[in-house]
Amino acid sequence: MDRMKKTKGRQKIPIARIEKESDCFATFSKRRLGVFRKASEISTLCNVDIGIIIYSPTGKPFSFFHPTMESVVGRVQNPNPRLVNDASRLLEAYTRNRVFQLNQMLDKLAGELEAEKERETQLDEVVKSQTGGGGQGWWGEPVDNFNKEQVEEFTGWLKHLQSELVKELEKRAS
Incomplete structure (x- = not known):
């Protein structure tokens, strides 16, 4: 039986300004996390200092710094580490x-x-x-398929379970 795809899946989108405001907000949220993840990976893999500040469409700032904001800003202000x-x-x-x-x-x-x-x-x-x-x-098999030993084992297990449940019930009742 053929199953039809319900979604288009991942598709390459053209790099152009998104005009619809709700789509812009959703895209920003998803892409922002991806940018920060990539920045974290590059700082770890290459042992570099990195700082990113992004402003959302609503004007709210988001930032990522490695190792700290002070060290990255300090290096921008004073590139001489000595x-x-x-x-x-x-x-x-x-x-x-x-x-x-x-x-x-x-x-x-x-x-x-x-x-x-x-x-x-x-x-x-x-x-x-x-x-x-x-x-x-x-537990998924019919009882008719059990041999005598399996029936006795199962019965013993159920009796033990029943006694444990009775003990728990009595403990909670008191």
Whole structure:
């Protein structure tokens, strides 16, 4: 059965002024985040200082600075790094170190997330292999398909569950 596409998907749009005000606001919001993300990537990858100030169509300013606004503005005002005071250098070094640590933590968490996704895929494959590809476990099968041992095991599990529920109900009632 053919399924028709419901949307046009991603398309290249011509670079021209957006006349419709609501579209302009939506585009600004989406593109602003993309610009800041790219600025963050370039500052991390190339170890550069970067500062961006963007004014929205309504006149509200948005900014991104790395490592800090003071260090970027200070470098614009005084390009000679030898004339910067020690306190500014210490603050900048601390900020760079903190950003580096946070990026390492982010990379570590991304690796853990990837490992968990791989583990989930493996567990899904195990469930499929045990259920014959149907994706359901013993709870999805008719009781008629159980052998005597499975029925006894299931009955014991249900009795245990019932006793735990009764205990919880009594605990909440008192």
